[in-house]
Amino acid sequence: MSLLLGCIADDFTGATDLANTLVKAGMRTIQLLSVPKPGLEVPPADCIIVALKSRSNPAAEAVQMSLAALDWLRNRGARQYYFKYCSTFDSTDRGNIGPVADALLDALGERLTVFNPAFPTNKRTVYKGYLFVGDELLSESGMRHHPLTPMTDPSLVRVLQRQTQHKVDLVQYATVVKGAAAVAEALDRLGRAGTRHVVLDAITDEHLLCLGEACANLKLITGGSGMAMGLPANFVRAGLLKAGQRGELPKVGGPAAVLAGSCSVATQGQVAQMKKDHAAFVLDPLAIAGGRDQAREALAWAGERLGEKPILIYSTAAPEQVSEAQARLGREQAGALIERTLGQVAQGLVAKGVRRLVVAGGETAGAVVGALGVQGLYIGPEIDPGVPWTFSIGEPTLALALKSGNFGAPDFFTKALRVQP
Numbered sequence: 001m002s003l004l005l006g007c008i009a010d011d012f013t014g015a016t017d018l019a020n021t022l023v024k025a026g027m028r029t030i031q032l033l034s035v036p037k038p039g040l041e042v043p044p045a046d047c048i049i050v051a052l053k054s055r056s057n058p059a060a061e062a063v064q065m066s067l068a069a070l071d072w073l074r075n076r077g078a079r080q081y082y083f084k085y086c087s088t089f090d091s092t093d094r095g096n097i098g099p100v101a102d103a104l105l106d107a108l109g110e111r112l113t114v115f116n117p118a119f120p121t122n123k124r125t126v127y128k129g130y131l132f133v134g135d136e137l138l139s140e141s142g143m144r145h146h147p148l149t150p151m152t153d154p155s156l157v158r159v160l161q162r163q164t165q166h167k168v169d170l171v172q173y174a175t176v177v178k179g180a181a182a183v184a185e186a187l188d189r190l191g192r193a194g195t196r197h198v199v200l201d202a203i204t205d206e207h208l209l210c211l212g213e214a215c216a217n218l219k220l221i222t223g224g225s226g227m228a229m230g231l232p233a234n235f236v237r238a239g240l241l242k243a244g245q246r247g248e249l250p251k252v253g254g255p256a257a258v259l260a261g262s263c264s265v266a267t268q269g270q271v272a273q274m275k276k277d278h279a280a281f282v283l284d285p286l287a288i289a290g291g292r293d294q295a296r297e298a299l300a301w302a303g304e305r306l307g308e309k310p311i312l313i314y315s316t317a318a319p320e321q322v323s324e325a326q327a328r329l330g331r332e333q334a335g336a337l338i339e340r341t342l343g344q345v346a347q348g349l350v351a352k353g354v355r356r357l358v359v360a361g362g363e364t365a366g367a368v369v370g371a372l373g374v375q376g377l378y379i380g381p382e383i384d385p386g387v388p389w390t391f392s393i394g395e396p397t398l399a400l401a402l403k404s405g406n407f408g409a410p411d412f413f414t415k416a417l418r419v420q421p
Contacts, residue, residue: 004235006078007049007228008069008104010062010085010096011362012369013387013404015051017225018084019379020388022047025232026243031377031390033369035068040375043393046241048076053366055086056149059095063103070107079240080219080231081108086362087117087124087224088138088406089131089156090149091163098163101197101222110219112191114171115160116211118202119226121385122407125203129157129170142265142406156199166196173201176210183214205229225386249380250391252399254355255306258413259342259368260314262361262405270360271316274413279305280312288337295344299352302345306352310417313345316360339363343371350398358401358416365402374398383416384408 005027009015012033019029030045034052042048050069054062066083073081083104091097097115105113118126123134133141137154144152153159161168171186183200190198202208205226212230215221221231235241260271274280281298288294298313305311315338346357346368359365372392377400380389386407392398401416409415 002240003045003048003073003076003078004240005047005080005082005231006070006073006076007047007082007084008066008073009049009051010055010100011053012051012365013362013402013407014055014084014086014225015049016377016379016388016390016402017386017404017407018082018228019047019049019377019390020382020386021225021228022232023379023388024382025229026236027232027241029379030393031379033374033376035065035072036375042376046235048073048078049084053363054096054100055090055362057096059099062096063099066100067103067107070104080221082228082231083220083222084225084228085117085222086404087119087122087226088133088141088143088151089117089159090143090151091159092149093159093162095163097222098160098197101220102164102166104220105196108219112187112196112198113218113220113222114187114198114200114211114215115156115222116200116202116208116227117156117224118208119224119386120202120204120208121226124224124226126156126199126201127173127203128201129172129199130154131156160197160199164197167194168197168199169195170199171201173203176201176207180210180213183211184217187214187218202226209233249378250397252355252391252397255353256310256356256358256417257302257306257349257354258310258312258314258358258360259346259364260312260316260360261338261342261364261367263316264361264405266408267316267360267405269410270408270412271312271314273410274312278309278312278414280314283313283315283338283341285315285337288341289333295341295348298345299348302349303352306354310414312413313342315342335363339367343367347371350396355396356399356417358403358413360403360413361405369400369402372398374400381419383419384412387412387416389416
């Protein structure tokens, strides 16, 4: 089987979101959790996504990681490449979206790529280059309080231009509604004029399908998961992909747990909803920093409750509580303490027989799958827009729902465990 699409994602839950989009469009997709180590047998697939933990790293480190993923995918013979980031364009003025895109373009010898984080199903849209979350500009949404990448400028052109020395331009809504040919013509014109990075407007799924078609001949595309919606159809039209394919998935039973590390508004609501009728244990970064072994405490607590109903172990907190912990411990230290603890908790739960885990937060998901030694995932059915069940490659097989902090309905945690096949 020829590898059609090679993807690089800057976090784990974002990679799963992208995989979900491609699987629904008929691409047999495997998600790898970092660049594979020698000896890992990767099953054949139409698309392979290499998920990195590079969103909040220093830009130079993110570039190095992304180029390593690109090299691996090129060695597998991918026909086209995709760099996936969050639908809220999480990035500081130093990067990492611009620097990584520049490095990938240089490595591929390409002159131009596009940028579009829109995901209308989850109320992310781009109009005149401005990113909206629902009816609010990005800068007026909860993302302005993000502890690692606070987004205070809704103009994607301005944000990106601060991250690159190359020219950034925009293909506006008025061109997008004219169709794929008009967009492709605009991209060609901008490329010949020296523009390297082009932001694309999109406010509906139909616009994203149009943009995907317009980018059929680009070697590198960048975007959120929504921008990938139209790519499988390009391979179908070219006779390289058969529509409607589905892979066989394992069956997983046993005790279940939810681990929540994200402090997003959506995850706060999901934690509050689950706490109403499920046992819950809260982790405190200040207590951990003070020497308490909260992983051991959480596991002792869990051991008395596993098998009754799904349990919740969380560090999710309101912005003021997060700010207090960061002020006392430092932003990176506070996050690292929680991630390490949740990774230890995940290891302990699996040792106790847990085989189904719902994990909230990109950084948390990275810590959990790393602690569990998971190297790859099969992609299963969708739970909520952008979030599927996944199944680990290897033994023991684990069912994992890896949720971006911002995604999912208020009852996501309990709904996920109801629908898990």
